[in-house]
Amino acid sequence: MNALGKLFLKGLAVVIPVALTLAILWWMAAGAEKLMGAVLRFTLPDGWYVPGMGLVSGLVLIALIGLLSHVLILQKLFNLGETIFHRLPLVKTIYTGIKDFIGYLNPDKDSGMNKVVMVQLPGQTFQLIGFVTREQFDDLPFSPTAEDPVAVYMPMSYQIGGYTLFLPRNCLTPLDIPFEEAMRLVLTGAVTKPRDEPAKDETDHA
16 A cells, blocks of 8 residues: 555656646636637627637737837836736735736846855855845835845745845855756755656666
8 A cells, every 4th residue: 555655646746747737728728719719709700710719819919919018109008007006905916926926937038036046144054045136226215234235035945935135245156057947946845856867766676
């Protein structure tokens, strides 16, 4: 029974990430097909609509919005919509959090979170992996007291949360690893193995 339980847990470790990823992609695709499909059925002549056109039109629409976001006039309209959202108490919190998170995925944005650093706290021998979030503080209502301060976010392992520390720059050592790899390393408690590293069980049986 113990061996069976281990096999079951290994199976879950393989199935759950794949299943969740596919479920999210399916949910997004189905939502686009349902929403845009309804619009196309209403606007197109009878018999013109083909299943899948809603999904394709949704992808095209998102790409078009990304293109139009570079137009100055439309940027002002987008900013006006953001201003309205920022004035609504509950909506402001949800919208700001989602936008900041999605902003890290924007390839055109020079996000400080892409800077991975090793943090050596003063007077301590241990080290932590962190992500630089800010190096300028002129627009904040306070000024960090650290010498040459840098804001560093330190996420917690296996949970949502973390700490933002304002540290002297000399406490930081840049790491030449991708943001995604560093975040995965921290969130999993450094138990992840490289993609090309064979499993220990396979090595033992070789």
